[in-house]
Amino acid sequence: MSKPPSHPPSKRWSWRSQAFRSLVYQVLAVAVIALLVLFLAHNTATNMRQRGIQSGFDFLLGTAGFDIGESLFTFDSGESYLQAYLVGVTNTLRVAVLGIVLTTILGTLIGVGRFSRNALVRGLCRMYVEAFRNIPILLQLLMWYLIFTEFLPAMAEAWEVGPFFLSKGGLNFPIPVWANGHVWAAWGLLLGVGAAVAWRKHAWSKFIATGVPHGMFWMPLGIFLACGIAGWLLGGAPTETNFPIRGEFSVENGGSLTPEFLALLIGLTMYTAAFVAEVVRSGIQAVPQGQAEAASALGLSQSHSMRLVQLPQALRVIIPPITNQYLNLTKNSSLAVAIGYPDVVSIANTAINQTGRAVECIALIMLVYLSTSLATSVLMNWYNARSEIKER
């Protein structure tokens, strides 16, 4: 008589059970990392105690004691480190945002230029990409800075183009004098955004219902601008502008951009544009030729085919790598420290040299860049998810 087949022994806690093994591995990995962190933290604490280094973020409230070359708001050396950091962060963001906008425009132009019918345009675009992406950004920044500080004329002999002055002292340009009317204009523009979005929704539902496109692009733009102008008029239409004038030794009045800022902005823009151009080129190449042919077979015009068929598909390929390029630009703006633009890294560097709080200052740098990076990737992931292929 045969025995009933016995169940195999439970393998829950056996080394042969995959679940158990993976549990052990994970516990081990976490333990090793935790021990490492503890070890490093312990060393740091001991070292700091022995060398008499103070720790903590209380130094942020102390007096900074150094001047900052340029800032969006007034800063003097009597203010705290926290204020100095804020100046640094705004300076970083200023160059990053402007750089992203400019690099997108330049990079797209060059990327599209690689498909030009004109062989010279194609060749120039190719040369641009190869030259600018194969030279380190730091070297390019140093070269731009050298051009600004050595080759431009002194301020007294600044180059003059219309109301603009370019010299060793940077770029001087006219700015409107701040008046209450500008607040009104800003409110008008804000209202305009709402009105334009509402109109666009209305036009879209009409298009879906009737199939006739009507005022999908120019109308919203017109509404937006009209609201802004209406606000400006309501606010009393302030037109007073502060023009730069040539003084005895320098250019006075008007708005100005320092040579450090310009060198950093131009260097970052030209460098990143080479990469953006490659991204745009590969994005356009990735859309099969058949799509354009099918669109024209359906009777879509050239521009409609580009806007409604080709571009949306190219964008899907372009967006993830272009996000990376935006982040790279933001991170590369930290090289400002090499040419003396007071971004967050150079201010942290000064703070390290003055207070010796290396750990805290580096942590602050990382915090700033991490949060910018995360914010950008969240935004771009949201946009990416919107433009993704909708599958079941």
Added chain:
Amino acid sequence: MSTYAPIAPRPAPAAASGWIGWCQSNLFHDWKTSLGTVLIGLVFLALAPKFFNWAIVDAVLNGGHEACQAAHGACWAVVKEKFRFMIFGRYPQEEHWRALVCTSMLLSLILASCTRAFWKPWLPALWVLVLVMYFALMRGGVAGLRYVETDLWSGLPLTILLASLSMVMAFPIAMLVALGRRSGMPAIRSLCTVYVELIRGVPLISVLFMASFMFPLLMPEGFNIDVLVRVLAGITLFTAAYMAEVIRGGLQAIPKGQIEAAATLGLSYWQTQRKIVLPQALAMVVPGLMNNFISTFKDTSLVAIVSLYELTGAMGMAMNSDANWRAFRVEGYLFIAFIYFVFCYSMSRYSQWIESQVNKSRQR
């Protein structure tokens, strides 16, 4: 009744080949193209003679700084004058031959590793051997060679050393992290993700600051690590995070059926990865890895900020230390830019070649 009337022959088609045909279709196709050609041509005609005069006709090739100051053109003499300082930096002058020998050794090893004939199991051993020889000769202190501290290592040798070593060391880390990010174990997956996102979220310069300012604090007392090694470790950890993402892209492209088939055959996890997944995935990501290497090569220029004088830093030091030649920094910058360009451009051409090699299996 109609009479036979021959129709006129069609005109011959426009020449599509030959240089006239090429010009017609590529330069003067329609009025827009022609306008562009003419405009670009005019700008070129306006600028080219000036540049030609500056770079060649009026340039000073030989002679001292007085000759340069007198001339209107470029001062290439500065490159000649400062050549050794720019290339070798602070490495002692009479020992330059050592840096030269070491760097050529390392470069030929890298070049050899790029060719198919050397893709053999003994290649890693050769690397170890060459690196041991490299450090012995470069550092000295053995066999009657003069001892040269690592903070004197500079210039192009340092650039090549940092770029190639950090890349070689980052590769295994990157592979493990890439596998970890795709592993089924949540703890390991999140550790790897945190590492990659953390590193990718911060600029290299902050990692270098950490290596040079914070690292001494992190180590136990009396445990001092050379600044070169610290910086090398920083660049390696930084590169590894980016490389891990490239490799992960390759891993994701492997169809799941491959792994399932391997499991059916009874292969373990590591066997599956080693024999099935990684060979396919790595072949796919070689161009990405090359791009990674190019950017690491360019990124090494940042170590100048933490006072290690690689090519860019050595050039800056060479130009700024001598008041006579300071005015001719542009020529120095252009020379260095040219060196970087030659290296990076040839690497990107190699990457294109290898891409075509890898794609051979997919072409019919």
